[in-house]
Amino acid sequence: MDVYRFFVAGEVVGSERRFAVRFPYDGSSVAEVCQPEENDFEKAVSAAVVAHEDGPQPAHARVAILEKAAALIESRVNGLAQTITLEAGKVIKDAKVEVNRAANTLRLSADALRNLKQKVVRCDIAQGSEGRFGILMRFPVGVLFAITPFNFPLNLVCHKLGPAIAAGCPVVLKPSRKTPLSAIKLAEILYEAGLDRRFLSVLPSSSELAERYVGDERFAALSFTGSSAVGWHLKGRFSGRRVTLECGGNAAAIVCADCDIERAVARCALAPFTNAGQVCISLQRLLVERHIYDTFLERLLEKVRKLRLGDPRNPETDVGPMIDDAAVRKAKEWVEEALERGAKALTP
Incomplete structure (x- = not known):
């Protein structure tokens, strides 16, 4: 080793x-x-x-x-x-x-x-300061x-x-x-x-x-x-x-009815799962305009179910492991807490 x-x-x-x-x-x-x-x-x-x-x-x-x-x-x-x-x-x-x-x-x-430039600053604004200037250096x-x-x-x-x-x-x-x-x-x-x-x-x-x-x-x-x-x-x-x-952040995405829905679905399906969700700007909240909600949700779930989980050394893998067991336990606790508060699991 x-x-x-x-x-x-x-x-x-x-x-x-x-x-x-x-x-x-x-x-x-x-x-x-x-x-x-x-x-x-x-x-x-x-x-x-x-x-x-x-x-x-x-x-x-x-x-x-x-x-x-x-x-x-x-x-x-x-x-x-x-x-x-x-x-x-x-x-x-x-x-x-x-x-x-x-x-x-x-x-x-x-x-x-x-x-990175030095900056010359005029210093002749006040009376008696004629001919004076300053140089800003870093x-x-x-x-x-x-x-x-x-x-x-x-x-x-x-x-x-x-x-x-x-x-x-x-x-x-x-x-x-x-x-x-x-x-x-x-x-x-x-x-x-x-x-x-x-x-x-x-x-x-x-x-x-x-x-x-x-x-x-x-x-x-x-x-x-x-x-x-x-x-x-x-x-x-x-x-x-x-x-x-x-x-850390708490990133959200807002999907409007006039969006390019295929592009929005593709981005929103990947954003929460890149690096197994361990990114400071990982998508955590998704707000979809009511008019397209059902269509968007159906297409999003279809995309998410196609993500390939597995060995990160495999070029075909989309989602690898979390960093350690403690991170897995924390994510599991958050999911269980959400379910207890009335959330609904949409994927297995």
């Missing part, structure tokens, strides 16, 4: 303490991952602070790094997609889409840096603490790292322990692309250890993607500094 080590300021680090990453479809072990300890966090944060004080690589170099990393991701689509499928249970065709989106995320970050805010979830283990990590690299900010990344393999492989790609290794540490630690460091004032910014309860709790611990939260 493969053993994955983590990165502290670009240095490969191992440990005797390890945890297993399991294939959600059958529970089999995919890999073992070395578990960071508190001293690894301390080294990572200290190195990031020094890297910030020394300053980032020049803008042209950061653009080149992001572009090269995007190209490397695209050259490894199949391998990265297989990793996503094995650790997250995402069906392989969707995993390939995620890999391509990850490459695009890094390219968009490079484009943002290319288009500087790296400091060390970023990034925490990412399991459901998009590559692209959501790129959502954190791409903009941070473009801005010149060092990052300490804590990926989900359920899906750390993609993040570790992405770090390898970024180092290969030329990133100053001090600017990125990847620590698949326990949540308890990561939370202890949320309050560390050496972090200038926190970027968190995950549940609303955890996100708002961490924000409270990070008071007075920059915080970006991307938390």
Whole structure:
């Protein structure tokens, strides 16, 4: 079985303490991952602070790094997609889409840096200010603490790292322990692309250890993607500094009588079940205009019943497993609660 080590300021680090990453479809072990300890966090944060004080690589170099990393991701689509499928249970065709989106995320970050302009501000509005002007410049805010979830283990990590690299900010990344393999492989790609290794540490630690460091004032910014309860709790611990939260939603769709009904049915049949419903914008409420309700419902159920469930490694599978048994129990509880409150099950 493969053993994955983590990165502290670009240095490969191992440990005797390890945890297993399991294939959600059958529970089999995919890999073992070395578990960071508190001293690894301390080294990572200290190195990031020094890297910030020394300053980032020049803008042209950061653009080149992001572009090269995007190209490397695209050259490894199949391998990265297989990793996503094995650790997250995402069906392989969707995993390939995620890999391509990850490459695009890094390219968009490079484009943002290319288009980041200094701004000249007029300061001669008041009397006595003739001939004066100001220059608006942007500087790296400091060390970023990034925490990412399991459901998009590559692209959501790129959502954190791409903009941070473009801005010149060092990052300490804590990926989900359920899906750390993609993040570790992405770090390898970024180092290969030329990133100053001090600017990125990847620590698949326990949540308890990561939370202890949320309050560390050496972090200038926190970027968190995950549940609303955890996100708002961490924000409270990070008071007075920059915080970006991307938390769970409660997405709805409204279907009007004058819509393209076939297109609406196709989208609404797939939207709740992509990644087994484990998407922050997964469709949870569907409001259909009364005039087309019966026709829409009949066609929707027909589409849903044709979705293929099974092994996510199979290219024909539409819906794979949920991430773990706890997620299944939670979904089951929600269904039972809805039925108890008067909902009607329309499919087996």
